[in-house]
Amino acid sequence: MRAAVFYGVGDIRVRSDVKEPEILKDEVLINVKAAGICGTDLHIYRGEWEVPTPIILGHEFSGVVADVGGEIEGLCLGDHVVAEPNITCGRCWYCRMSERNYFCENLKATGVTVDGAFADYVKVPVRNVYKIPDELPFDEAALIEPLACCIRGIDRAGIKVGDRVAIVGAGPIGLILLQLAKLAGASIVIQTDLRDERLEMAESLGADYTININREDPVEAVKELTGGYGVDVAIEAVGKPEAITQAMRLLRRGGRLNIFGVSPQDAVWRVKPFELYEMEMTITTSYRSPFTFQRAVEMASSGKLRLRKLITHRFRLEEIVEAFRVAGGAVGEAVKVVIEI
Numbered sequence: 001m002r003a004a005v006f007y008g009v010g011d012i013r014v015r016s017d018v019k020e021p022e023i024l025k026d027e028v029l030i031n032v033k034a035a036g037i038c039g040t041d042l043h044i045y046r047g048e049w050e051v052p053t054p055i056i057l058g059h060e061f062s063g064v065v066a067d068v069g070g071e072i073e074g075l076c077l078g079d080h081v082v083a084e085p086n087i088t089c090g091r092c093w094y095c096r097m098s099e100r101n102y103f104c105e106n107l108k109a110t111g112v113t114v115d116g117a118f119a120d121y122v123k124v125p126v127r128n129v130y131k132i133p134d135e136l137p138f139d140e141a142a143l144i145e146p147l148a149c150c151i152r153g154i155d156r157a158g159i160k161v162g163d164r165v166a167i168v169g170a171g172p173i174g175l176i177l178l179q180l181a182k183l184a185g186a187s188i189v190i191q192t193d194l195r196d197e198r199l200e201m202a203e204s205l206g207a208d209y210t211i212n213i214n215r216e217d218p219v220e221a222v223k224e225l226t227g228g229y230g231v232d233v234a235i236e237a238v239g240k241p242e243a244i245t246q247a248m249r250l251l252r253r254g255g256r257l258n259i260f261g262v263s264p265q266d267a268v269w270r271v272k273p274f275e276l277y278e279m280e281m282t283i284t285t286s287y288r289s290p291f292t293f294q295r296a297v298e299m300a301s302s303g304k305l306r307l308r309k310l311i312t313h314r315f316r317l318e319e320i321v322e323a324f325r326v327a328g329g330a331v332g333e334a335v336k337v338v339i340e341i
């Protein structure tokens with residue numbers, strides 16, 4: 001089969017001689033139709049996140065069931081599906097503590113630690129597979145994985161009806177968080193970014209105010225928009241320590257900060273503990289998508305979100321190196337880049 005194999009930092013090669021995955025009796029073979037490029041893929045590509053190599057990346061995907069293992073009911077060949085990439089063991093201490101999270105000591109992740117979806121076929125355990133409606137376009141369905149992560153983030157931020165919310169970063173994640181924050185009852189959502197194209201998209205998706213931090217001091221602007229107080233909830237959706245600091249500074253006293261973005265593995269965030277004390281700030285983080293995948297499928301199927309609008313670029317598998325370049329910011333207006341397979 002064809003597959004884009006990641007060999008090491010900055011080295012992805014498309015090959016046509018990769019062996020198709022062999023499925024076990026509790027696994028499903030998926031013929032991949034669309035796979036999104038995620039910030040995590042970019043971290044890995046740049047060497048900011050270590051993975052075993054060689055490996056096929058790609059953990060945000062949709063496709064059709066091409067084969068099922070021996071003991072699988074309820075799935076038919078040709079069914080349209082997406083798959084949760086995180087694979088737990090069900091046997092370790094964390095799994096048995098039924099933590100609603102992916103702290104599994106033997107955690108594997110499709111496209112991160114085991115072969116993923118930048119290929120004709122990918123295999124996943126049946127319990128990770130979710131059926132989607134035939135009408136849902138494959139490219140849009142590839143955004144269900146980041147949507148599931150964002151639902152976790154919204155849960156962790158604890159947005160209440162009437163909260164004023166700021167979202168730092170208007171990339172694909174920031175723009176999904178924006179839509180979810182509105183649906184969760186935020187009275188206003190303020191979005192910040194460096195790029196006007198992204199802020200324009202934020203406005204078209206319902207942001208009440210946008211701030212280009214190159215031109216405007218976001219702290220001052222947010223104060224002005226909130227009667228001098230700051231927002232109740234700030235979500236950092238960039239993945240950089242500076243962005244976390246910025247999100248924190250947008251809060252009112254007693255506010256809630258959710259650090260959603262994934263910073264490079266060795267990045268350090270400098271913070272004055274006294275400031276946290278004085279503000280009695282609640283800080284949460286958000287780790288992957290525990291038990292939010294079904295909700296993401298429901299939301300994507302409901303038509304209440306505009307996910308497809310986030311896809312600004314589509315490439316074929318053979319063009320994956322260029323796709324990574326564009327997703328990595330080489331082209332200013334790129335938001336979500338999807339590989340159509």
Ligand SMILES: [Zn+2]
Pocket residue numbers: 038039040059060145146
């Ligand atoms: Zn992702």
Ligand SMILES: [Zn+2]
Pocket residue numbers: 088089090091092093094095103104105106107
């Ligand atoms: Zn486990």
